Amino acid sequence: MIRWLAGLIGLSLVATQACAADPVTIGIGYLGVAGTRSTLSLVEQPAENDGVAGAKIAIEDNNTTGKFLNQRFTLEERRIKESEDPVQAATALAEHNSFIITDLPADALVKVADALRDRGTLLFNAGAIDERLREADCRANVIHTAPTRSMLADALGQYLVWKQWKRWLLVVGSHDEDKLFADALRRTATRFGAKIVQERTFEDKGGARRTDSGVTLIQRQMPVFTQQAPAYDVLVAADESEVFGAYLPYRTWDPRPVAGSAGLVPRSWDAAQDQWGAIQMQNRFIKLNSRRMTALDMQVWTAVRMIGEATSRTNSGDVKKVTDFIKGPDFSIAAFKGTRLTVRDWNLQLRQPILLVDGRMVVSVSPQEGFLHQVSELDTLGYDRPESKCKLK
Secondary structure, eight states: HHHHHHHHHHHHHHHHHHHHSSOOEEEEEEEEEOOOOOOGGGOOOOOTTTHHHHHHHHHHHHHHHHHTTTTEEEEEEEEOOTTOOHHHHHHHTTTTOOOOEEEEEEEHHHHHHHHHHHOOOOEEOSSOOOOOGGGTTTOTEEOOOOOOOHHHHHHHHHHHHHHTOOEEEEESSSSSOOOOOOHHHHHHHHHHEEEEEEEEOOOOOSSSSTHHHHHHHHHHHHHHTTTTTTOOEEEEEEOTOSSSSGGGTTSSSSOOOOOESSEEEESOOOOTTTTTHHHHHHHHHHHHHHHOOOOOHHHHHHHHHHHHHHHHHHOOOOHHHHHHHHHHOOOOOOOOOSSOOOOOTEEEEEEEEOEEEOOOSSSEEESOTTTTSSSGGGGGGSGGGOOOOOOOO
16 A cells, blocks of 8 residues: 555656646747837937847746746747848747747738738737738737827827817928828827817928037027917927927927927836836836836737736647637736726727826826726727728738
């Protein structure tokens, strides 16, 4: 009897050791563009590890839970130059990773999604805010943790309307992305009852952004550019290309607040966010990276954590099971925003509150009080189901 019990215990120990030694490995790839784009403000220059730093801390979080479920998460990073083929890079990542987090331009992301469709690889768009990726160019194998331009514009517009700042002077940059944000702002104004009293275009004529005489020139230029405008409550800037927006606050002809691409800015995350347990996340991130967490970091972190949450809930690393669960009605993820986030099943966009920040503090969080919805108040931000033209394929 004793010998039998000893044998049984021995077999149990062997099985336990075998289980512990052979965890299920869930490979996650990260595909981004090499290099960083300079910003007007020296204090907001993006770090080289912007985005991927969020992935690394999320991998740690996933593995903390995964060790109890015999799951192990790995991260493989790949950054490509503009001249490189994103499809080739994504295909190489897909050899060992069933999930890929992307920070790519819209055109590149569509090509990658189509190329990997038959492989069953699940992509997470953590960087591109283009509306078309959730509308005409939506794909069934791409989940979006980055908000859309319409979500950002609606979040800002709700607050401005709540403040009764309904008369907007819209200043638009001359680049394509500026015009897309302006389109979103026009839609927002119509949707929530604001009025754009006038539009002005700021032409990018090139040249050095920082010179010894720059402050003097800007101080003279911006008041002249904004004078003789019809009566307005707030100047709303569409300047994603970072040409002029940061020069507007405190330099307009009329003493008015600035919002949009400068002043009061809508973001998915900010280093000033300190509510709903965010301090714990912010402190961990600073300790690991010696810098503050950006919106891209958080969007990537959320994508990796969505994979971790789904694999733990399904107790499986199978990409189809994980994908079906994330797209299903039982999935949600906590992300330090005061509510659990879910996925819109019609275009695979992650519902999320949007922070309104001024560079030092979180001024407000949208959706705002009084903006109601029959399903989720988060669906007051961006294109709702009846408006969507997405046909997942």
